[in-house]
Amino acid sequence: xxxxxxxxxxxxxxxxxxxxxxxxxxxxxxxxxxxxxxxxxxxxxxxxxxxxxxxxxxxxxxxxxxxxxxxxxxxxxxxxxxxxxxxxxxxxxxxxxxxxxxxxxxxxxxxxxxxxxxxxxxxxxxxxxxxxxxxxxxxxxxxxxxxxxxxxxxxxxxxxxxxxxxxxxxxxxxxxx
Amino acid sequence: xxxxxxxxxxxxxxxxxxxxxxxxxxxxxxxxxxxxxxxxxxxxxxxxxxxxxxxxxxxxxxxxxxxxxxxxxxxxxxxxxxxxxxxxxxxxxxxxxxxxxxxxxxxxxxxxxxxxxxxxxxxxxxxxxxxxxxxxxxxxxxxxxxxxxxxxxxxxxxxxxxxxxxxxxxxxxxxxxxxxxxxxxxxxxxxxxxxxxxxxxxxxxxxxxxxxxxxxxxxxxxxxxxxxxxxxxxxxxxxxxxxxxxxxxxxxxxxxxxxxxxxxxxxxxxxxxxxxxxxxxxxxxxxxxxxxxxxxxxxxxxxxxxxxxxxxxxxxxxxxxxxxxxxxxxxxxxxxxxxxxxxxxxxxxxxxxxxxxxxxxxxxxxxxxxxxxxxxxxxxxxxxxxxxxxxxxxxxxxxxxxxxxxxxxxxxxxxxxxxxxxxxxxxxxxxxxxxxxxxxxxxxxxxxxx
Numbered sequence: 001x002x003x004x005x006x007x008x009x010x011x012x013x014x015x016x017x018x019x020x021x022x023x024x025x026x027x028x029x030x031x032x033x034x035x036x037x038x039x040x041x042x043x044x045x046x047x048x049x050x051x052x053x054x055x056x057x058x059x060x061x062x063x064x065x066x067x068x069x070x071x072x073x074x075x076x077x078x079x080x081x082x083x084x085x086x087x088x089x090x091x092x093x094x095x096x097x098x099x100x101x102x103x104x105x106x107x108x109x110x111x112x113x114x115x116x117x118x119x120x121x122x123x124x125x126x127x128x129x130x131x132x133x134x135x136x137x138x139x140x141x142x143x144x145x146x147x148x149x150x151x152x153x154x155x156x157x158x159x160x161x162x163x164x165x166x167x168x169x170x171x172x173x174x175x176x177x
Numbered sequence: 178x179x180x181x182x183x184x185x186x187x188x189x190x191x192x193x194x195x196x197x198x199x200x201x202x203x204x205x206x207x208x209x210x211x212x213x214x215x216x217x218x219x220x221x222x223x224x225x226x227x228x229x230x231x232x233x234x235x236x237x238x239x240x241x242x243x244x245x246x247x248x249x250x251x252x253x254x255x256x257x258x259x260x261x262x263x264x265x266x267x268x269x270x271x272x273x274x275x276x277x278x279x280x281x282x283x284x285x286x287x288x289x290x291x292x293x294x295x296x297x298x299x300x301x302x303x304x305x306x307x308x309x310x311x312x313x314x315x316x317x318x319x320x321x322x323x324x325x326x327x328x329x330x331x332x333x334x335x336x337x338x339x340x341x342x343x344x345x346x347x348x349x350x351x352x353x354x355x356x357x358x359x360x361x362x363x364x365x366x367x368x369x370x371x372x373x374x375x376x377x378x379x380x381x382x383x384x385x386x387x388x389x390x391x392x393x394x395x396x397x398x399x400x401x402x403x404x405x406x407x408x409x410x411x412x413x414x415x416x417x418x419x420x421x422x423x424x425x426x427x428x429x430x431x432x433x434x435x436x437x438x439x440x441x442x443x444x445x446x447x448x449x450x451x452x453x454x455x456x457x458x459x460x461x462x463x464x465x466x467x468x469x470x471x472x473x474x475x476x477x478x479x480x481x482x483x484x485x486x487x488x489x490x491x492x493x494x495x496x497x498x499x500x501x502x503x504x505x506x507x508x509x510x511x512x513x514x515x516x517x518x519x520x521x522x523x524x525x526x527x528x529x530x531x532x533x534x535x536x537x538x539x540x541x542x543x544x545x546x547x548x549x550x551x552x553x554x555x556x557x558x559x560x561x562x563x564x565x566x567x568x569x570x571x572x573x574x575x576x577x578x579x580x581x582x583x584x585x586x587x588x589x590x591x592x593x594x595x596x597x598x599x600x601x602x603x604x605x606x607x608x609x610x611x612x613x614x615x616x617x618x619x620x621x622x623x624x625x626x627x
Contacts, residue, residue, distance in 0.1 A: 021241040110240035129238050134201040149196030153227065156234040163237050
């Protein structure tokens, strides 16, 4: 039996953050993380436990997403819009709080840019952000180790470029409006 | 571009550069890539851009943590979940450890904190084998506390040696602490300078602490030497007390927080703000009361406590000159060579202040990162790498080696990250990069591109 408590302590937070970043939905992320650790409970031994956890989480997301992709997407989009609007309104009320406005804007832009990445690129990037090394990423994404660098470099470039494009667009809208 | 004869060699592809920068290459391959990058202007620029991309994407991803409907938990160093406010800094700091820089440009203060944390993390991750991290050496001139005028004229020999002893211990402690907490100008809370100032600063608290220690030692020593003088107290002896005032002899002003003790016992107290004290639990007989206050000479008085009657005394303390020489704690940027040159040479650095500086060798290449904080609050990281050892990149040697004219200079302008890189004739690579707020962009662009 794996020491699940230790596992949970070590990886729960990072897993939830990864999933939240990936899914844009904290509750969903929590659910998936929970289920991931339930699966871990059933294992006798875990090799490469971190990679295993992220792999299982990814699989769960995939299965989950298949079922509910359409609803999720619609709901997420709707909710993001509402949140972004609310954030903007809130800030307009408080002219001093430029930071909040900037932050809300960044979050919205980042979300869009990240969502625009290919699934594999996005996952590689997010896994790397959680500190997984190339071997672990390769294992979690079923890639060869040698292609992780390429995947990451592509993902990073695309992410930054998409973000910049969005930022320019947003800036344009602001100055026009 | 590549003016070094290596034009024929194939350039390192982008994936390989990222693999290298992510520290995922075996040592030998890493060395090969490094060797090529430092000698090839094209690849050096590409590496600079890749660094920028890594930093920028890390920053973008961290923006995702402002999620609606809940805050993403972050992990502290202890693996604990943290509250969101602290978590933001911690998380970005943790990322900085790997990505070398990750600045949330809209929150410069938080970013500074993040860097301090990041720097701390780096040091903690690499204990021991990075001994030469003192880029900014805190120089100090410690002048020992000089006590003159016989402020503490107590009889015990313990007392006279006490201040020196305390000072000595503190100084050693600060030196012990220095290697592990070195080099962080920004991390002032743990910097040697801070520790030093505690050990040697002529502050009132220090002097008082010393005086108190001395007094305590005094009392202790005397108690040990004359245990018989501590009389068993008769019942009801609480009523036998000495009350009194401690005043300044010259002005008559009451002295608060003066230490008052019964000589030969551990019995003592402190005066209140109006200089009044009460020492209870005295046996009948004659006692010597000693009063001490910082800035005054000690005074003592003999009191006879008659049976059943409290005594009342006034102790007037003559002033005493505590000559405390100034302690100078200076932080000097020890790298007066290349780093200082650079601080001047790229226009973008004008007006910059050094935030912090640290080494990393996670890519098997010694890289010194110096974080500059611009007046605008934006941060710039200067990464210097050289295909030698960290030792050669140390603060001492950096000053000795003049930085040659850049051989190749590349400017990469991105909206999020600006990178400028040089390759000097001795193979040293310098990369200057930073994330700036959008508002900063035009100004910096005009400065960088000339």
